[in-house]
Amino acid sequence: MAFKNVDFVGGWRIWFAVSAVFLLLSVGAIALGGMNFGIDFTGGSKFTASGVEGSPGTEEVGDALPGDLGERSFVQRLGDEGYEVRTPVLSQEENTEVQQALEDFLGAEVSVTSISPTFGGQIREQALQAVAAALLIIVLYISLRFEFAFAFAAMVALLHDILITVGFYALVGREVNLVTVVAVLTVLGYSLYDTIIIFDRIRENTPEAGYNRRRYDQLANNSIRQVVMRSIYTSTVTLIPVTALLLFGESTLSDFAFALLVGIAAGTYSSIFIAAPTLCLFKAWRAGRTRKAPRGATAR
Amino acid sequence: MSNRRNNLIILGLVVALIGVAAYFIFLRQPVAEATRLGLDLEGGVSANLQGYKTDGSEVTRQEMDLAAGIIRKRVDSLGVAEPEIQLQGQDQVVVNIPGVTDTEHAIDVIGRTAQLGFYEVLAAAGGQQPVSEDEVEETKDELQSELEGDPAYQEGGTKILFEETPSPSGEGVIVQGYVVPEEPGVTGEALESAIIERDQAGRRMVRINLTGEGAGQFGDLSQEVIDNALANGIPGQGRLAVVLDEDVISAPTVREVLDQGSFVIENQEGGGLPKEEAEELEIVLQTGALPVNMEVLSVTSIGPTLGSDSLRSGLLAALVGFGLVLLVLLVVYRVLGVIADLALLIYAFLLWGLIVAIPITVTLPGIAGIVLSIGVAADANVVIFERIKEEIRRGKSPRTAVGLGYQKGFKAILDGNLTTLITAFILFALSTGSVQGFAVLLAVGVVLSMFTAIAVTRALLGIISDRGFKLSAPMMGVSKKSLEAERPAKAGKAGAGAR
Numbered sequence: 155m156a157f158k159n160v161d162f163v164g165g166w167r168i169w170f171a172v173s174a175v176f177l178l179l180s181v182g183a184i185a186l187g188g189m190n191f192g193i194d195f196t197g198g199s200k201f202t203a204s205g206v207e208g209s210p211g212t213e214e215v216g217d218a219l220p221g222d223l224g225e226r227s228f229v230q231r232l233g234d235e236g237y238e239v240r241t242p243v244l245s246q247e248e249n250t251e252v253q254q255a256l257e258d259f260l261g262a263e264v265s266v267t268s269i270s271p272t273f274g275g276q277i278r279e280q281a282l283q284a285v286a287a288a289l290l291i292i293v294l295y296i297s298l299r300f301e302f303a304f305a306f307a308a309m310v311a312l313l314h315d316i317l318i319t320v321g322f323y324a325l326v327g328r329e330v331n332l333v334t335v336v337a338v339l340t341v342l343g344y345s346l347y348d349t350i351i352i353f354d355r356i357r358e359n360t361p362e363a364g365y366n367r368r369r370y371d372q373l374a375n376n377s378i379r380q381v382v383m384r385s386i387y388t389s390t391v392t393l394i395p396v397t398a399l400l401l402f403g404e405s406t407l408s409d410f411a412f413a414l415l416v417g418i419a420a421g422t423y424s425s426i427f428i429a430a431p432t433l434c435l436f437k438a439w440r441a442g443r444t445r446k447a448p449r450g451a452t453a454r
Numbered sequence: 455m456s457n458r459r460n461n462l463i464i465l466g467l468v469v470a471l472i473g474v475a476a477y478f479i480f481l482r483q484p485v486a487e488a489t490r491l492g493l494d495l496e497g498g499v500s501a502n503l504q505g506y507k508t509d510g511s512e513v514t515r516q517e518m519d520l521a522a523g524i525i526r527k528r529v530d531s532l533g534v535a536e537p538e539i540q541l542q543g544q545d546q547v548v549v550n551i552p553g554v555t556d557t558e559h560a561i562d563v564i565g566r567t568a569q570l571g572f573y574e575v576l577a578a579a580g581g582q583q584p585v586s587e588d589e590v591e592e593t594k595d596e597l598q599s600e601l602e603g604d605p606a607y608q609e610g611g612t613k614i615l616f617e618e619t620p621s622p623s624g625e626g627v628i629v630q631g632y633v634v635p636e637e638p639g640v641t642g643e644a645l646e647s648a649i650i651e652r653d654q655a656g657r658r659m660v661r662i663n664l665t666g667e668g669a670g671q672f673g674d675l676s677q678e679v680i681d682n683a684l685a686n687g688i689p690g691q692g693r694l695a696v697v698l699d700e701d702v703i704s705a706p707t708v709r710e711v712l713d714q715g716s717f718v719i720e721n722q723e724g725g726g727l728p729k730e731e732a733e734e735l736e737i738v739l740q741t742g743a744l745p746v747n748m749e750v751l752s753v754t755s756i757g758p759t760l761g762s763d764s765l766r767s768g769l770l771a772a773l774v775g776f777g778l779v780l781l782v783l784l785v786v787y788r789v790l791g792v793i794a795d796l797a798l799l800i801y802a803f804l805l806w807g808l809i810v811a812i813p814i815t816v817t818l819p820g821i822a823g824i825v826l827s828i829g830v831a832a833d834a835n836v837v838i839f840e841r842i843k844e845e846i847r848r849g850k851s852p853r854t855a856v857g858l859g860y861q862k863g864f865k866a867i868l869d870g871n872l873t874t875l876i877t878a879f880i881l882f883a884l885s886t887g888s889v890q891g892f893a894v895l896l897a898v899g900v901v902l903s904m905f906t907a908i909a910v911t912r913a914l915l916g917i918i919s920d921r922g923f924k925l926s927a928p929m930m931g932v933s934k935k936s937l938e939a940e941r942p943a944k945a946g947k948a949g950a951g952a953r
Contacts, residue, residue: 204760246750250558253755263757266557273502273751284884288877295876299869336819336881336889340826340896343877347830347870351837354866384840391782391836392829395775399825402771404764410822411771 162378162426163371163434169427173314176420180321188324192331193240195278197271199249201239202232206262215239218259220251232405235262243271281335285316288339292346300353303440307433308349311424315345319417328409337413344392344414345421348385349429355381356430367438374434378426389422458920464913468800475807488810492817492891495765497758498552499560505545505746513545517745522547525564527741532563546751557755559730565748567699568738570645570662571638572672573615574679575693575705576606578633584626590618597631607633615695617702632695632702639675644668648739650732651718657726660719660735669715676712683708698735768821775825776802779832787839789929793914794835794907801831801906808898819892827899830874834907837870838863843932852927853919860912867908871900 162169193200215237216224228240237260241252249268256264269277289312296305319341323330355377360370396418399411479488493500505513505521522539529537529551538550549564580597594616601607601614617630646665652658664672676694683692694712695705696719703719719735720726727735780798784791805824809816816824842859846852878900881893 202760204757204763246558246561246753249753253557263759265555265755265757265760267752267754268750269752270750272504272749276751280884284880287884288880291876291880292873295873332885332889333819336822336885336892339877339881343874346873347833350869350873351866354869358862380844381840384836387782387786387840388829388833388836391779391832392826394778394782395772395825395828398775398778399768399771399822402767402774404767406764406818407768407771407822410819414826 157379157382160379161375163374163431166427166431166435169431173424173428176318177314177321179325180318183321183324188327189320190324190327190329192329193267193269193274194331195274195281197243197269197274199241199244199252199266199268201237201241201252201256202265202267203237203239203256203260203262204232204235204265206235206237206260209235210260212237215256215259218255220248220255223252236404238405244268277332281332284335284339285342288342292342296350296353300357303433303436304353304357306436307429308346308353310432311349311421311429312342312345314424314428315341315417315420318420319413322416323413326412328412331409333406333410334413337410337417341414341417341421344418345424348388348421348425351384352378352381352425352430353433356433365437365441367434367441370437371434374430378430382426385422385426389418392418457916461913461916461920464909465917468910468913471804471807472800475804475811478807478811482810489806490810490813490815491761491765492815492820493550493552493754493761494756494818495761495768495816496552497555497756497761498550499554499557500548500550500754500756501561501564502542502546502548502751502753503565503748504751505547505744506749507746513746515541515544518545518547521744521746521748524741524744525549528563528737531737531741532560545746547748555755555757557753559734561750561753562734563737565750566734566738567744567747568642568741569699569743570642570739571697572640572644572675573632573634573638573695573697574675574682575695576612576633576635577601577604578693578705579604579631581628581630584621584628586626590627590629593629594631597629601631601633604633611636615697615700615702617695617705630702630705632693632705634695634697638697639678640668640671642743644671645739648736650736652726653718653720657720658729658732659726660732660739661716662719662739663716666715669713672715673711673713676708676710679708680711698739764818768818772821772825772828776828779828783832783835787835787931790835790839790842790915790931793911793918794832794839796914797835797906797911798828798831800910801903802828804906805899805902808902809895814894814898815891816895817891819889820895823892823895824899827896827903830871830900831903831907834863834867834871834903835911837867838908838911839930843930846927846930846932852930856915856919860908864908867904871904874900 212229212231216227216229216239218224219227219239219241223241226242230238232238237256239252239256244252246268249266253264253266289309292312293305293309296308316338319338320330320334323334328334356374359373359377361373393415396411396414399407400415401408403411479485482488505518507513518541522541525547526537526539529539529549532551532554534551534553536552538548540548540550542548551560554560579600580593585593597616598614606612607614612633613636615632615634617632619628619630620626621628644664645668646663648660648662650658651661679692679694680690683689686692690707690709692708693705694708696703696717726732776798780795783794783798787794805827808814814820838859841863842852842855845855845858850858875897878893878897882890882897885893
């Protein structure tokens with residue numbers, strides 16, 4: 155059996171410490187203003203030039219924009235023959251003007267996406283709602299299929315994964331947009347799947363007899379050992395196509411794949427090293443409380 | 455026996471489904487046209503518009519339905535293939551026009567309210583000197599304050615509208631401001647049709663024909679203009695403004711009662727109205743005014759090059775990922791891997807068939823959803839196969855182990871997939887456009903994968919073992935070493951050993 159000598163539950167201090175390092179890094183990156191919000195959330199216009207011949211510098215491209223727009227815009231290279239220009243909110247006519255200017259300057263096809271600030275606000279709201287709703291329904295579902303302790307542990311693991319995914323995004327400065335939110339929700343579903351496989355095994359192995367901390371922790375350890383190879387294989391199987399997306403996909407797909415890559419890696423770790431120990435600790439804490447409660451009642 | 459019959463039924467079903475999928479993909483139409491691609495892969499303009507009213511009252515669903523109908527007619531008259539017009543929520547409409555990249559033109563056609571009105575001009579200012587393009591807004595501000603000082607202007611009872619015309623000299627723009635009553639004397643309901651015509655000099659113009667009743671109202675209005683001009687001591691100098699969406703198109707001087715029932719929107723310069731503008735006017739006037747005003751929330755125009763680049767990179771990623779997954783399953787699970795690979799191939803083909811048959815529009819996020827669902831499909835097999843390996847290590851015979859693997863693996867897979875489905879549904883319910891494409895493909899993929907990864911692989915395994923093919927532990931990727939490592943610990947329990 156794999157990982158025979160690893161104490162998944164007993165060694166929680168080590169696992170949690172490892173996570174804490176990553177979490178601190180993530181929270182630090184987010185707090186230091188590292189979030190690079192895309193026009194999906196802020197409103198504005200995005201121009202994508204593809205099939206550009208020659209390679210002018212990003213500054214020259216900025217100078218090609220009409221008026222002083224170059225100073226208020228953000229230009230970046232996209233692969234070998236592409237450019238992306240992000241500008242503040244523009245009117246329809248201005249959009250056409252900028253598109254024309256870029257087409258003339260780069261001699262290439264320019265695609266445009268423009269989003270009004272009102273719509274950006276709506277999208278932001280929807281995104282937050284979606285994540286909140288997903289978390290809530292998942293807690294209910296797990297409480298129903300398992301019990302609340304499992305739901306609590308799964309939730310801790312999920313928040314861990316979301317924070318790390320978003321944090322790494324901030325760290326490398328990739329643009330946070332609607333696609334990122336989709337990626338986070340997918341990570342959420344995926345990490346949960348992983349966690350549930352482990353929980354399912356714990357549930358299966360749990361004897362009818364009442365709770366006993368030493369026995370339960372032992373059982374959780376054994377359950378994890380039984381399914382850990384499966385966790386690693388399935389993560390590999392999923393990470394392969396995701397890595398392919400990261401390498402071969404253009405900007406949108408590669409952003410999406412990056413979030414998935416981080417999220418699924420974090421999710422695999424958290425299912426094994428966070429969710430299960432949390433479940434055991436939570437059970438132990440609850441057992442301790444219920445044992446103390448009657449004693450306190452008689453004293454009074 | 456009944457097991458065997460079940461297996462045959464499932465395989466028969468698979469063959470039938472593959473046949474149906476093949477019909478949809480290859481036979482119903484040329485295979486190149488089978489898959490409906492989204493705008494982000496094909497190129498085109500997509501716009502999200504929100505209806506609103508100038509008086510701030512709420513837009514009803516009926517009004518949006520009506521608006522969507524009118525927008526559909528307008529897009530149809532642009533002559534593009536398969537536009538998509540969808541209402542979203544209470545007051546939004548999404549318009550997808552494939553194959554068009556001229557955003558401004560498209561937005562002008564679909565988003566223009568096209569409310570036509572005829573007003574009596576109460577006061578006018580400006581128009582002497584042409585100004586350059588950059589000074590237009592400034593000039594309007596000046597005229598605005600000038601006209602607000604005019605005795606004819608009354609806050610609330612009148613409004614100020616502007617007319618911009620290219621200067622006859624060819625340089626700059628002539629800007630004029632007019633004070634007109636708040637409500638038009640004759641509304642757009644008087645309009646019967648609008649068509650592009652050319653005058654004797656070949657200049658392009660748009661002729662507006664009024665209905666019989668409309669012509670009468672128009673006549674009455676012109677009579678009123680003449681009478682008021684007479685009363686104000688400027689006989690024969692009264693003017694009438696033709697207004698489209700708060701822009702004055704022209705403000706001719708009315709010397710006699712106009713009862714001709716038709717008039718033209720023209721441009722004295724060069725070839726008359728620019729071709730695009732004339733077409734826009736014809737389309738929006740002909741299809742009628744939108745019942746609400748439209749604010750453009752977002753516009754995306756994807757060029758065909760960017761679209762095909764995205765498609766190519768997405769497909770490449772999907773294929774490479776798919777191929778590697780097949781390879782990994784084969785290496786890790788040997789014979790079981792062959793079965794799983796077969797099931798995955800069936801899965802991929804059936805999914806394609808479903809996408810074509812429903813049809814689901816494939817977008818870039820949709821491709822991501824498909825790639826992810828390949829992972830999910832393979833995952834189900836990994837869960838089951840790991841369980842089978844585990845049972846074999848515990849000393850079960852391969853046949854029993856296979857049975858147990860499916861039985862015990864199923865529950866975990868069901869729970870796992872249900873949570874993925876929950877996420878997909880939430881994504882679908884709370885999002886718009888492209889994200890929904892991802893959610894739909896993920897959900898369809900997950901459901902389909904439950905069938906192929908569980909039912910189909912099990913039937914395949916059942917059939918080959920019925921044929922007398924004996925699975926051995928190494929064939930399933932369980933190494934001798936790991937068998938021996940487990941054996942001493944379980945020596946007491948292990949009865950029927952695996953060979």
